[in-house]
Amino acid sequence: MNWVDDDEDAAGYFSNNSIDSDDGHCYGIDDNDDNNNNDEANKPSEKRYTVLAESDIQHRQNEQISHITSLFSVSNAEAIVLLCHYKWDSSRLLDQWFDDEESIQNKVGLLAKGNVKKSKSSKNKRYSCEICFEEKLLAKQVCSANCNDHYYCITCWKSYISTSINESGLGSLTLRCPEPKCPAIVGQDMISKLTSKKDEKKYLQYFIRSYVESRVNIKWCPSPGCDRAVELEHGGTGEYDVTCDCSLSFCWNCGEDCHRPLECKIVLDWIVKNNSEAENTMWILAYTKPCPKCKRHIEKNHGCSHMTCSAPCRYEFCWLCLGDWMNHSGCNRYTQTEEKQRTLARQSIIRYTHYYERWASNHKSMQKAIQDLHNLQTIQLPELSDRVSVPVTQLEFIVESWKQIIECRRVLKWTYAYGFFMPEHEDVKKKFFEYLQGEAELGLERLHHCAEIEMSKKLLGDDGEIKAEFGDFGKFRAELIKLTKVTGTYFENLVTGLENGLSEVVSSEVPPVDDPSDVLSKRIFGQLMI
Known part of the structure; x- marks a missing residue:
């Protein structure tokens, strides 16, 4: 100048x-327990990303x-x-x-x-x-x-x-x-x-x-209002799930919510499907019929089969056979013209609804668990600590159980998107996937019930006040720690199997999995299945 x-x-x-x-703060790929030694925690291989504040960038x-x-x-x-x-x-x-x-x-x-x-x-x-x-x-x-x-x-x-x-x-x-x-x-x-x-x-x-x-290895945190960036360390092995200092966990590669074990492409396909008009089109095809004259789709909202198209068409026809009502004399004879297409359309909607409802339900449960964890950490833990005369640091097992619930809800949510895109002809793989998913889901429900319902019954009163005695607390502690560990193992095995494409358990010689005692189940879950 x-x-x-x-x-x-x-x-x-x-x-x-x-x-x-x-x-910025560095994080490892796994959340290590407090008891892990420093040598394990500081291994270079575990350092995968760094969270950068604006001051760090400047x-x-x-x-x-x-x-x-x-x-x-x-x-x-x-x-x-x-x-x-x-x-x-x-x-x-x-x-x-x-x-x-x-x-x-x-x-x-x-x-x-x-x-x-x-x-x-x-x-x-x-x-x-x-x-x-x-x-x-x-x-x-x-x-x-x-x-x-x-x-x-x-x-x-x-x-x-x-x-x-x-x-x-x-x-x-x-x-x-x-x-x-x-x-x-x-x-x-x-x-x-x-x-x-x-x-x-x-x-x-x-x-x-x-x-x-x-920089190709730095991206902004996608959380609204967050001014931090995440830098992926060189030499990363494709594990892209990161957590910003604002507490948002997301996939560094695509910017969406963490979706392990799914690939980014499947997640994006699922999001596009949920947001597209394709499902509306399928609904129109399944539950409406086109006017034979003007071709506009009409929904039947009366019991009578006599249909009259809206103005300016005003064409009158039979809902069942689409014939001209003025010349209509009956349509009781069976034909296959468009009925097969409508049946397939209805089946497609039912299938999509099955997976979407469970995906959405687990997403909602995950959001509720996040709120419950926040309430636990800010309100209930200090009160419980005073009641049972135990330091807050020794109540971390409750926090860890809720973190496990949140993570498992996230994984379970995405397994339904995984199941939706599984090829129908891979019958053996699909059955075994559904078995693994079902076992993991049952384990998660037991853990969630214990952390939410049993905790309320044994440690909290109806009004939310702490009522626990030390004896009840000890039993609850042992039960919750056990369920947390078992559920975590279930889901880790499920995730590992899906990331490997179920290659270890699916082959042309493997029969369909119908019995939980099947030898293949034991290969996956090991001691959990005894």
């Missing part, structure tokens, strides 16, 4: 020492800006232009910069070196704004980008920059001189000096976004 008067350059948008924060940006500034002997504003152009890839910038520095400068819009020096007569010189055409402007009333050639009044510059920030989004980071043929970049120092606080804040958000959205 070049000002005609003697004002100094605006300070860089970020000072190198403006951010002082710790790195810290990284400032480190790169400082590095480029010192290495290239350029200003902060020029380093920002270079890094934004190269999508924050310092290595690629370094390689190309030392090969042809001048070419890189011209390509990114850093055309001029240094500020314009005023001549002795500059104080008396008058300028014309090339946007609003106002004339006889003083030197302090105009400025230019680093082209040192095109001068515009401060008012027009402010409007130009503000419009870019509010309408161009990330494009404002590479804003050029208003002169159409001039490639000179408008640096962040100039933008910082000429924008309002509101626009400056937006520009900062775009600046932070440029770092995240240029």
Whole structure:
């Protein structure tokens, strides 16, 4: 940026020492128990992703800006232009910069070196704004980008920059001189000096976004209002389920809710099916018939088979045979014209409804469990601790059981989408899948009943007040811990089997699974099936 008067350059948008924060939190692929030793918890293979707050991102940006500034002997504003152009890839910038520095400068819009020096007569010189055409402007009333050639009044510059920030989004980071043929970049120092606080804040958000959205291994948390990003560590093995600091768990790959053991494609297909108009079309086909004359679909809402199409058609016909009512003499003879299609349509709707209802029911149960866990942690645990004289830390088994319920509800929910898309001809695989799913579901219902109903009966009164005695508490504790462990094993085996495509238990020689004591069941569940 070049000002005609003697004002100094605006300070860089970020000072190198403006951010002082710790790195984001790292998580492993599994939630380890508190008793796990530190060596196991700190294995490099378990470090899969990092949650980054805005301050962490700014810290990284400032480190790169400082590095480029010192290495290239350029200003902060020029380093920002270079890094934004190269999508924050310092290595690629370094390689190309030392090969042809001048070419890189011209390509990114850093055309001029240094500020314009005023001549002795500059104080008396008058300028014309090339946007609003106002004339006889003083030197302090105009400025230019680093082209040192095109001068515009401060008012027009402010409007130009503000419009870019509010309408161009990330494009404002590479804003050029208003002169159409001039490639000179408008640096962040100039933008910082000429924008309002509101626009400056937006520009900062775009600046932070440029770092995240240029990295293939960093994505924003999809939770509304969350300003954190998640960085997937290099060397990840395809386990994409992550949990942000805002407590939202999601699939890093597709941005949807965690859906292990399903692949992202199946999840997206299921979501599209739930949101599409295809099911409405199937309903129309199954429960309506087209008017023989105008072809509009009509729903039968009276007992009589005499149908009259709505205006302006007004055609009268028989609902059963679609024949002209004026010439209708009976339609008791059986025909197969469209009845097969309607039967298939009804069966398709019934099948879809079966899977969707159970998917939605488990989703609702999962949301309710999340609320119950929040109430437990904030209200009930401290009261229970006082009642049975046990530290809150020793009541974590209740929290763990509810976390297990939430996770199992999530898995069970997605197994119904998995079942919906299973090929019908794979009869053996389908039967065995349904058996595994059913056993896991029964185990989950026992655990959920114990944590919800039994806890209310044994530890809480009808009004929600704590009524537990230590003896009742001990029995409840043993029962809940056992069910939590058993249910977790059921679901881990179910997930493992589905992720492997049930390849270990399905082959052309395997008979259908009808008996829970089947040897294949024991191969899956081991000691749980004795």
